[in-house]
Amino acid sequence: MKIREEYAEEAAQQIVDAAVLRWQGTRLEAEVRHHKSGMARPYVYINCPRNHWRAVAKWLRFEMGVDHCSMITGIHWPDGPDDCKWEVVAHLMRMNVINPPERGGWTKQVIRDPNILQDDDVPMEFEVSISIPDTRSPSVQSVQEVWMGADWNEKETWDLVGIDFEGHENMRRVLQPHDTPVGFHPLQRQHKIRYHDFEYMYDDAQGFGRKAIDEGKIK
């Protein structure tokens, strides 16, 4: 029992066509990509320009039926191209979940046969990538009102990577202690967990391979 591949391909292509049609004239790119292992399922990849993110999110949610925000994460590219020093990647899913219908005071289970799902009913994965040019304080718009699940994802992204989300209510540290120094975001590339780029420290429990210059330092 699974979604048939041809239906999945069709559904992905339909989404990409709709995206291209709706957002032509902007720099948004949409294409169907495939996983490179396993069953090579298709998914929709969208490269969204930074100032359109909230509009694209709303369009995805309300017109394309993308109802589940899986993860929003951020990547720091200090050595990347100039227009993409920071990147926000959002993984979304279209699950087509509705409240189960009610009948006689009880609800009925929503059972769908996966073999026959087609077109808009096919669950689909989305990957939306937003590039941010070089800046000391990167930020994108927040999609907290569009998907509630984005709430804690955005908090975590800001907490660990440092990308701010405009319009996000109640932004706070979630994984690090509340009194972490302002401006400390560990997943940025300049913070290293090894010192002096000495990568094999974890094999060297006693410090035999230490450099002389590091005498007396704590590992």
Added chain:
Amino acid sequence: MWISMGPQHPMTHGLWTLKVKVDGETVVDTIPDLGYIHRGVEKICESREFTKITTYCDRLCYASANTWSHSYIYAAEDLLEVEVPERAEYIRVIAIELQRIASHLMWLGAFCPDVGNLTAFVWCLREREMMLDLLQELGGSRMHYNFPRIGGVKRDLPIGFAMRARAKLNLFLNRIQETEQLLDESTVFLVRTQGVGYAKPEEMVNYGVTGPNVRAGGVNYDVRWAHPYSVYDQLDWQVSVERPSIKGADSYDRYRVRVDEMRQSALMCLDALNKIPGGAETHYSEGDPMIITKAKERAEEGKTGFHHFEDSRGESMFYMVGGGDQRGKYPYRISIRSPMFITLPYASKCMIGYKVADIPAIMGSFDPCIGETDR
């Protein structure tokens, strides 16, 4: 009055704080506070080779280690473009489903003392011993197995494993009936868990909750059929979906879904043992191409891979970007999506309006595991 169900508390199934604002006995507001065991796994993995990251992923959710290491492995295979032989996929499914049973038994064993029944705790752990024995035969240890490899599995099913697995799973199917009877026929249990913690499925999905929690809401969504991977399409199984009431899924529904999932997992394992290519009694030595293919070690810059996976607690996902240090031997970034990280704030919101005594019943039914929440 704010009560802090603080980091040290017998109920919380892990290390986190739940600050509860209480008016008499009624809960008025909640604030969850996570991050006590944030170990920085994502940062650590930026300086580890791909094969060495598997051990970290075992320890993400220690109660359900196999599902997390497989979740990572599938994403790594997407990044490194590796094809996995079919026998290895069957062995992986067996390991994943056994782990799912063990994780749900741990959940049930922790949920029942929360509502007061101490006997089911011991019974569930006794059944879990059987699963842990089987997993020990497969993976070598009882909790953190480091079992899958990129491109296959570490080693084949041990000799005699099929016979022992069949005996234990059949016995388990009988024993879970007994535990279920103890709970379902007890009016006290029904009174404690029905009618508390209502959650509507549409709201749950909007919040990002997945897995057994949303299936308790009456909606048939499971990553194993929606974005299929491995050999789940060839096995004979059914999705466990419960019929909730109008107001949404309550704790009783979530309990029923997980019990049925345990049964389905046991049936899936038995089915996989029947259908495995090469037979369940043959044993291939380590490194045999029937169970593993050689994977390349480096991922060039610009490549990405991700994979949605049905973990015991929901939908977990790994997103990996290649091109890290050592010319691509290390990943540039790993991003882990933990279902519980998203569900805990939602579960905290679900508790508002109920009594303080309902907090364990609701929180326990969502099955929190803080290891994966804090990463």
Added chain:
Amino acid sequence: MGDWFTVRTWAEEFSQMISDNSIGKTSFSDYSDTFVTVMTEGIMAVTVFGIIMATILILLWIERKFFARIMDRRGATMAIRSLWVGEGGEHVDWYDELPFGTGKPLRWLNELLNNTFGSSSEHETVDRVNDRSYHGIWFLLPGLIQNVADGMKFMTKEWMVPAKADKFIFEVAPFIIITSTVMLFAFIPLSSEIYSANPELSLLFLMAIFGIAPLGVFFAGWSSNNKYTLLGGIRSAAQLTAYEIPLLVTVLSVAVISGSLNIIEIVEFQVSSGSWNIFLLPFGAGLFLITMVAEVERIPFDMPEAEAELVEGWWTEYGGMRWGLMFASEYLRCYAACLLFSLFFLGGWEMPFGDSIINIIPNQDLILGAVGVGLIGLALGMRSEYPALLAPLPLVFMSVVPSIAWLLFKSWVMFAVFVWIRASFHRIRTDQILEFGWRWLLPLSLVNLGFAFWLRLAAWDGGEWPLFVPGLITGIAFVVFVILGIDEDTSELEGRTRPYSVYTGDVGPASPRSHEK
């Protein structure tokens, strides 16, 4: 009944002898009566206290072992299931080693259960799972010593008062709880001759003292300056108050049917009227059981000390021996509850079928009794392989067993029922407990009281109960219990669409939007 264990008489004679030899010979001989009284009461108080304290260890031992057997643990505590499945794939032979062949019926029972309920696949699979016995102990003490070790542990733990707690009340609260609990045992007679105090209204005294402890609990919860304990103390006070009233009304019904508020006379009534109260008031016995479980705060009425939410409830902040004594007081109250149940409903210290057996033999002489019972034993012994000579031995002991042993045995069996309830049920939520107590138990206990009135006034003719009266009542109660215990209608279950139904596979040949029909 010919009870030879007349401790009180011995104490009186002993004190009289002492007084004659000491005070009587001095000029204070006017006070010799007072001296005798004081010394007798002193001896009796110490004796009763000593018996209770010694046997509370057995209570804790029952709790641990029985609980473990229900939970299927293995090792030093064996699982009930292992009695017929066998451990390690082999049959257990422990019953072959019991003396005098008394294990033979057990082996027969074991094999019967094995053939009915066991299965061969369980043998191999459970053996490793259940084999968690502790290898490597070099000596074996009975499990009773465990609690002595626990007591020593409590004495060495930290003895602290929280900084911001109300110090005076914090230290007074355990006093109230412990003293009121121990004082209970002053009024509980352990036999017609072993009691510490026997006022005419001992039942009333007892119930009054029983109700002091909730006050101590509330003090403890409030004074610890801790929100958890406050919640626990409030819950406890509410729960205990709510269940005092049905308890008192039920106890009143027992007093009504026995015609006296003195516990010894209640037991004498059961002996002389030929039927235990449980057969006359089975409903009342059930009510008493439920309210007592709530009064001693055991699961399912465990909310005030629920570990899941409140860590330890109202005694979170107590440590060391303060907590140890309160923990002991919980078990002492359980013990008092079990003793009271045995006294009120199970005939107290009467041997089961005591007067029937005695009446079979017209002469109550011990040796003739032994011979008569020995004939019964011989008949039994010839049907199995019992050595016929030694078979009547246990039966003979029945008539030399002091009646206090019967009372204690019955209360231990009742405690095993308490443990069984604890192992099987979940905790009920506080508001559900209170609702149950006020809305259900109180009216039912009043109905029970009315029934007791009717029985005593209208149906009792002053002598023994004719056999059909308790028989009829018990039969009706049994039928009602069975009807309530049978599972619900399965078709109604289906109609409720909730329990036991999960994915039913209604996939059907439909379009993708079939769920919208």
